[in-house]
Amino acid sequence: MAETHSIISVGPRKVCVIGWPVDHSRSPMIHNTWLKRHGLEGEYTKLPVEPAELADTLRFLPNLGFRGANVTVPHKEAAFEALAPFVDPPAERLQAVNTIYRDPDTGEIRGTNTDGIGFWTHLKKSVPDFSGKTAVVIGAGGAARAIVDVLETEGRMKVRLVNRSMARAASLVADIEAKAMVYDWRQMPKALEGADLVVNTTSLGMKGQADLDIDLSPLPASAVVYDIVYVPLETPLLRQARDRGLATVDGLGMLLWQAAPGFARWFGVEVTEDDVAAARSLIEDDLKKEQG
Numbered sequence: 001m002a003e004t005h006s007i008i009s010v011g012p013r014k015v016c017v018i019g020w021p022v023d024h025s026r027s028p029m030i031h032n033t034w035l036k037r038h039g040l041e042g043e044y045t046k047l048p049v050e051p052a053e054l055a056d057t058l059r060f061l062p063n064l065g066f067r068g069a070n071v072t073v074p075h076k077e078a079a080f081e082a083l084a085p086f087v088d089p090p091a092e093r094l095q096a097v098n099t100i101y102r103d104p105d106t107g108e109i110r111g112t113n114t115d116g117i118g119f120w121t122h123l124k125k126s127v128p129d130f131s132g133k134t135a136v137v138i139g140a141g142g143a144a145r146a147i148v149d150v151l152e153t154e155g156r157m158k159v160r161l162v163n164r165s166m167a168r169a170a171s172l173v174a175d176i177e178a179k180a181m182v183y184d185w186r187q188m189p190k191a192l193e194g195a196d197l198v199v200n201t202t203s204l205g206m207k208g209q210a211d212l213d214i215d216l217s218p219l220p221a222s223a224v225v226y227d228i229v230y231v232p233l234e235t236p237l238l239r240q241a242r243d244r245g246l247a248t249v250d251g252l253g254m255l256l257w258q259a260a261p262g263f264a265r266w267f268g269v270e271v272t273e274d275d276v277a278a279a280r281s282l283i284e285d286d287l288k289k290e291q292g
């Protein structure tokens, strides 16, 4: 009996990524690589869930045998609604959840958001002496929310937010209670002047999309250019930055480092830089295959 009890209380080491659609997700590749590298039993799978089924799926996650989950597009906001008030501060600020875990002390199912910290960790690993004060964030979608938030809270940076739709940029600032200054797209040169960091959070530059056509010349020589697009790994924006001799940061590391805190919570193991490098090389091979 004692043995049966311990099996039930430990629970199956199953985790999933919930999305609609979820086919494209590379999270299983990341987490299954890390499970294997650490010799851990467990499985990370894809769970397609349509929007109408999300709340019930989250409620019954433990009954379905899952000890945790990632939540991706289009469910991050609805997952927040379903889990609040059992959410951590970043999820509370962003009103969006991307990681679900069980609190070991209370047994509660909780939601958090690791997108911002994934972005920030990758920046600090790529440019270790980064100490910039002023950032330009281009775009005002879901990714921009997490990035503006982490730049202001963790990075203590002043943010200039540039977006095609000023109304959307203004809503971002109001919703997450950011201090960011909003700039019109035509004010891009002024926004870039003297900036230490520029981040593209739009889909421009992604394979099949138009390029993000901006002139980086107002930037100082010490500026860092970060593109969260990772297909292709070197976007036209990053190529322009490299040609100008600026430091560049690509988008794949953000995906990898946002996964690390979830893995630690679910499986009790901190991910190392070697783990991240191993998963990164698998995804790079996969991207090369995909692009022929």
Ligand code: ATR
Pocket (backbone or CB within 6 Å): 138, 139, 140, 141, 142, 143, 144, 163, 164, 165, 166, 168, 201, 202, 203, 204, 210
């Ligand atoms: P995500 O949630 O993944 O961050 P999203 O919500 O689709 O993505 O947001 C896309 C961002 O790319 C928005 O900031 C959008 O600008 P608008 O808010 O003005 O729509 C920006 N974007 C997309 N296509 C664009 C284009 N051709 N020119 C300028 N910005 C563009």
